[in-house]
Amino acid sequence: MANHFLDLVRAHAPDASRTFIETPEGRVVSYGELDRRSAQYAGAFAALGVGPGDRVALQVEKSVEAVFAFLGTLRAGAVFLPLNTAYTGVEIDYFLGDAEPAVFICDPARFNESAPIAAARGVKHVLTLDAAGNGTAAQAADAAADSFEDTDRGEDDLAALLYTSGTTGRSKGAMLSHGNLASNAQALVETWRFTPDDVLIHALPIFHTHGLFVAINVTLLAGSSMIFVQKFDPDLIVALMARASVMMGVPTFYTRLLRHPGLSPHSAAGMRLFISGSAPLLAETHREWQATTDHAILERYGMTETGMNTSNPYAGDRVAGTVGFPLPGVEVRVVDPESGSGLAQGEIGMIEVKGPNVFSGYWRMPEKTAAEFRDGWFITGDLGLIDARGYVQIVGRGKDLVITGGYNVYPKEIETEIDALPGVIESAVIGLPHADFGEGVTAVVVAREGAGLDEKAVLGALDGRLAKYKLPKRVLFLDDLPRNTMGKVQKNLLRQQFEALYAK
Numbered sequence: 377m378a379n380h381f382l383d384l385v386r387a388h389a390p391d392a393s394r395t396f397i398e399t400p401e402g403r404v405v406s407y408g409e410l411d412r413r414s415a416q417y418a419g420a421f422a423a424l425g426v427g428p429g430d431r432v433a434l435q436v437e438k439s440v441e442a443v444f445a446f447l448g449t450l451r452a453g454a455v456f457l458p459l460n461t462a463y464t465g466v467e468i469d470y471f472l473g474d475a476e477p478a479v480f481i482c483d484p485a486r487f488n489e490s491a492p493i494a495a496a497r498g499v500k501h502v503l504t505l506d507a508a509g510n511g512t513a514a515q516a517a518d519a520a521a522d523s524f525e526d527t528d529r530g531e532d533d534l535a536a537l538l539y540t541s542g543t544t545g546r547s548k549g550a551m552l553s554h555g556n557l558a559s560n561a562q563a564l565v566e567t568w569r570f571t572p573d574d575v576l577i578h579a580l581p582i583f584h585t586h587g588l589f590v591a592i593n594v595t596l597l598a599g600s601s602m603i604f605v606q607k608f609d610p611d612l613i614v615a616l617m618a619r620a621s622v623m624m625g626v627p628t629f630y631t632r633l634l635r636h637p638g639l640s641p642h643s644a645a646g647m648r649l650f651i652s653g654s655a656p657l658l659a660e661t662h663r664e665w666q667a668t669t670d671h672a673i674l675e676r677y678g679m680t681e682t683g684m685n686t687s688n689p690y691a692g693d694r695v696a697g698t699v700g701f702p703l704p705g706v707e708v709r710v711v712d713p714e715s716g717s718g719l720a721q722g723e724i725g726m727i728e729v730k731g732p733n734v735f736s737g738y739w740r741m742p743e744k745t746a747a748e749f750r751d752g753w754f755i756t757g758d759l760g761l762i763d764a765r766g767y768v769q770i771v772g773r774g775k776d777l778v779i780t781g782g783y784n785v786y787p788k789e790i791e792t793e794i795d796a797l798p799g800v801i802e803s804a805v806i807g808l809p810h811a812d813f814g815e816g817v818t819a820v821v822v823a824r825e826g827a828g829l830d831e832k833a834v835l836g837a838l839d840g841r842l843a844k845y846k847l848p849k850r851v852l853f854l855d856d857l858p859r860n861t862m863g864k865v866q867k868n869l870l871r872q873q874f875e876a877l878y879a880k
C-alpha cells in the first residue's frame with residue numbers, strides 16, 4: 377500500500393547492511409534493522425488498536441528505540457506526538473487532554489506519576505521506554521512480527537502533531553502532514569548536498585522539529601547515517617568530528633564548542649558542513665567559528681509550524697546575521713504587519729511564508745489557525761527584512777518588539793550595538809511597563825568576568841550611536857540569560873523578572 381513518507385524513505389534507503397545510526401557507546405543500527413524494528417513498533421501499535429489518524433504520544437529520553445517508534449507510528453498510519461522531557465505532570469495533563477492519544481509512552485521513572493494522568497484523560501494504553509531502550513513499549517515491539525504492510529497514507533494525511541513552545545498562552549498543536557515532512561526533508565537534502573556518505577553528528581533532542589525532522593528525516597531521505605549522542609558534550613563532539621561530516625546545532629552548541637581547547641582547523645578538517653538554527657546565531661560566533669575552524673557556519677531558519685523556510689547557500693556566501701534564501705519550493709515575503717501590504721525591499725515587516733512545508737493548522741483551534749494565515753500565507757510572527765542580495769534577516773519575534781513613546785524599537789538593533797562593546801558576551805533588550813513611555817527600553821547584559829562594565833559605561837558607549845528613543849532607560853546585569861532547551865533566550869521570563877523595574 378502507499379504510505380507517502382515511508383515510500384520515500386524506502387526509495388532512498390541504501391543497502392540494508394549500511395549504517396543508519398551508531399552511538400558513541402558502540403551500538404550500530406543498520407537500515408535493515410530500522411526496517412524490521414520499525415515494523416515491529418507498527419505491529420505493536422496496530423495490535424493495540426491504533427489506526428489511521430490516531431495519536432501516539434511519547435515523553436521519553438532520546439534513544440534509538442524512540443526513532444523506531446517514530447517510524448513505526450507513521451507506518452501504522454498514526455500521528456506522532458513527541459513531548460518535551462522537561463514537561464511536568466500538569467503540562468502532560470494538558471497535552472493528553474488536548475490531543476487524546478490512543479497510546480502514551482513515558483519514561484519508566486515517571487510511570488507512577490503519568491499513568492493516572494493518562495487514565496483520567498481516557499488514554500487506553502500507557503507504555504514505557506527508557507534511555508537505554510528498555511520498557512513495555514520495547515517488549516510489545518519484541519512480540520510483533522518484523523515485517524509490516526504499511527497503512528495507506530497520502531500526502532495530506534497527518535504524520536505528526538508538534539506542540540509549539542507556547543511562551544505566550546497555551547501551547548498549540550501544529551498539524552504536520554506526510555507531504556510537509558517529505559517536501560521539507562527533500563529540499564534540505566538538495567540544499568545541503570547530503571549524500572549516502574554523510575555522517576551527521578546528532579546531539580539535539582528529538583522532541584523538537586530540529587532534532588526530529590531536520591536531522592532524522594534528512595538522514596533518511598539521503599540514505600546517510602548519524603552518530604546519536606544522548607546529550608551535548610563538547611569533549612565528545614570535538615572527538616567525533618574526526619568520524620563525521622556534518623553537524624546540526626543550536627547556537628549554544630557553537631558558543632560552547634568555541635571554549636573547547638581541542639577545536640581547531642585540524643580537529644574540524646574532516647567535516648564538510650556546520651549548520652545552525654532554532655535561535656539567532658550571533659555574527660560574532662560566526663566570525664569566531666570561521667577563525668577557529670576554517671568553516672563558515674551555515675545558518676538556516678525554520679519553525680515548528682513550517683519546518684525549514686530559508687537557508688544560507690551551500691556554495692555561495694554564508695552571511696553572518698542572515699538566514700539566507702527561501703528553500704526550493706518555499707516562498708517568503710515581508711509585509712506590513714497590520715495591513716499585509718508589501719513593503720519596499722530592505723524595510724522591516726512581518727515575515728510570511730507559503731509552500732508545501734507549511735502546516736495545515738493548529739489542532740482543534742480553527743480560529744487561531746484562521747488568524748495566523750493571510751491569503752494563504754502563514755504569518756510567522758517573526759519580524760525581518762530581505763536585503764538587496766535577497767538574504768532574509770530576522771530582527772526578532774513580533775511580540776518582542778518594544779513600543780516606547782509610540783516608536784517601534786527592534787531589540788536586535790540595540791543588542792547588536794551592545795554585543796559589539798568590549799567585555800560584553802551577549803545581551804537581551806526587552807520592553808518593560810513604563811508609566812510615561814508605555815514601555816521602557818531595557819537592556820539585560822552578560823559581561824565577561826572582570827570586564828568592569830557597569831550601567832554608565834554601557835549607556836555612555838551607546839550615546840550618539842543610537843537615536844535617543846532607542847537608548848535603554850536602564851541596563852541590568854545577569855550572569856546568564858535564561859534559555860530553553862533549543863537555546864532560545866526566554867524574554868518572557870526576563871520581562872516577568874523585571875516587571876516592576878519602572879513602577880513608581
Ligand code: AMP
Nearest residue numbers: 653654655656676677678679680758770
Ligand atoms: P520553534 O517553533 O521552537 O522551532 O521556534 C521557531 C522560532 O525560532 C522562529 O519563529 C524564530 O523566531 C526562531 N528561529 C529559528 N531559527 C532562527 C534563526 N536562524 N535565527 C533567528 N531566529 C530563529
